[in-house]
Amino acid sequence: MKKILHIDLDGVIADFITAMNSHPLRKISPYDEHPDTIPGIFRNLKPILGSIDAVKLLLQSDNYEVYFLSTAPWNNSSAWTDKRLWLEEQFGELANRKLILTHRKDLIKGDILIDDRPNNGAKDFEGNWIQFGSEEFPDWESILKHLHLV
Numbered sequence: 003m004k005k006i007l008h009i010d011l012d013g014v015i016a017d018f019i020t021a022m023n024s025h026p027l028r029k030i031s032p033y034d035e036h037p038d039t040i041p042g043i044f045r046n047l048k049p050i051l052g053s054i055d056a057v058k059l060l061l062q063s064d065n066y067e068v069y070f071l072s073t074a075p076w077n078n079s080s081a082w083t084d085k086r087l088w089l090e091e092q093f094g095e096l097a098n099r100k101l102i103l104t105h106r107k108d109l110i111k112g113d114i115l116i117d118d119r120p121n122n123g124a125k126d127f128e129g130n131w132i133q134f135g136s137e138e139f140p141d142w143e144s145i146l147k148h149l150h151l152v
């Protein structure tokens with residue numbers, strides 16, 4: 003039986019922080035207080051180091067059934083589309099029908115969740131929460147080792 007493995011996007015695969023800090027609208031109201039509502043900001047994010055190759059390995063693994071489990075800002079409706087298009091750009095067909103967008107990750111069934119933050123229900127996920135960026139799992143290499151992929 004394959005294990006169901008969910009992977010968060012921002013801060014795990016996609017580098018939202020760098021895009022936010024370098025965006026020309028970053029310091030202009032209302033985006034200074036709500037940078038996640040900057041139009042189009044989720045469309046051109048750079049990948050987190052090592053994430054694309056690591057996730058491709060997982061997507062093609064016989065041991066894991068992978069989904070992308072992310073939260074898109076309610077007040078930035080284009081972000082919902084941008085996340086879908088970004089995944090296709092990075093992973094092509096491998097990402098087909100694999101995206102779950104929700105504010106309640108704790109309601110989603112699964113064995114493992116890789117997420118950098120406890121927010122939106124991640125800390126109450128029913129399976130095992132692997133916190134990306136923590137001392138134990140600082141990068142993708144450490145996660146692949148933990149999942150026995152390297």
Ligand SMILES: [Mg+2]
Pocket residue numbers: 010011012013014117118119
């Ligand atoms: Mg995140």
